[in-house]
Amino acid sequence: MATQQSQSIQTLLxxxxxxxxxxxxxxxxxxxxxxxxxxxxxxxxxxxxxxKEQEFKAFEASHAGSIQTVQAAIDKETEVKRAEITKQYQQNKDKVVKKLLDRVVLVEPELHRNLKKVGA
Structure with a gap:
């Protein structure tokens, strides 16, 4: 029986x-x-x-020309507006200076409307 138990234990191990x-x-x-x-x-x-990087590069390349054309159009429009502003400045600068000088130099002395006459 001991050998059988020993074999069983050995089998379990x-x-x-x-x-x-x-x-x-x-x-x-x-x-x-x-x-x-x-x-x-x-x-x-x-x-x-x-x-995705290749897709982005392809997208960027396809839109690079349009970006440059848009930038050129914006630059052209800005230059036109700048020229128009400069032209208006040249036309009106003398008038503005004359108005300012008239207001400063040509003063008509008169009593203030809140001043009350004394004795009246």
Whole structure:
């Protein structure tokens, strides 16, 4: 009976060792799959980033000409407005100076309307 118990114990120990090996292999497999998943995700992210960068560069290249034409149109419009303002300044500067001088130099002395005459 002792040999039978010894064999049973030995069988249990071997089964436990086998179970530990299976668990260890499962852990290693899981770690390996996680690493593979991370590298695959990293690769997919890089591919997606590159495709989006290419799309952006294509968009930028297709719209670069329109940006330059819009900028040229804005510059032209600004120059026209600037020339118009300068022209109006040249036309009206003498009138403005004359009005200012008339207000400052030509003073008509008179009593203030709130001043009351004394004795009246």
């Amino acid at each position: 071997e089964a436990e060792k086998e179970a530990a090996k299976v668990v260890q292999q499962a852990r290693q497999y899981r770690v390996q799959r996680l690493k593979e998943a991370r590298t695959q995700a990293s690769k997919e992210i890089n591919e997606y980033r590159q495709s």
